[in-house]
Amino acid sequence: MGDRFLKLLLCIPLTVAPGFADGIGTINGGAGVLGPTFSQAPGFVAGVTIATPSTARHEIEGGAAINTVTYGGTTISIANGFLSLSPTAGSFDASTDTYTYTGGTWSITGSIPTLGIPDDTTLVNGAVAAIIAAFSGPSPSITFSTVDDTLDPILAGFLGISGTGWNDPGTIQLTDVTLGAGGSWEAVTFGADVPLTPVPEPASIVLLGTVLIAVAEAVRRRPQRQSK
Secondary structure: OHHHHHHHHHHHHHHHOOOEHHHHHHHHOOOOOOOOEEEEOOOOOOOEEEEEOOOOOOOOEEOEEEEEEEEOOEEEEEEEEEEEEEOOEEEEEOOOOEEEEEOOEEEEEEEEHHHOEEEEEEEEEEEEEEEEEEOOOOOOEEEEEEEEEEEOHHHHHHHOOOOOOEEEEEEEEEEEEEEOHHHOEEEEEEEEEEEOEEOEOHHHHHHHHHHHHHHHHHHHHOOOOOOO
């Protein structure tokens, strides 16, 4: 009896918990596995200016250059890749030289000639959850998180993954930072990494938890064998 329950318990995560929307969990191998990563490769000369004007603190002008996308050991070159952030609200903390933005949208546009994807194509886009631009430390950067990200269908098909159901923790490295009056700032981007992560599907997680609880309760209630 105990052996049967143990086998059932071991099999449950494999049979009821793909765990991610649109089959992403199955394709990506499960929780904690990253999706494709969009990057500005080391040594790539970008020189792109990014800034917030004093007259509109919720705006972020400019962006960062993106020239590769990597997934499963495969790296694909992106031509004219550009990452832009368009938040709808923002605030400035003068004591820490930190800017916080919320809401809005983000995107990476460009072309992938090897896949026949033309210039100015939206390769990935989604909604902004939060953006933090911090300048007080030794390594000024912009970190951001997004939700409901969508990949270009041609790119998603080539990589063999779902085009929807992604989140994104991104980082943009900055140099030549200038802080202006009224909360304005300007900097030059020299690096960027944007790894997409699959979004857990709540229904699958609840189902897995429910089944595991039921099995544990059954094991607890089963009669104990009398020792001879």
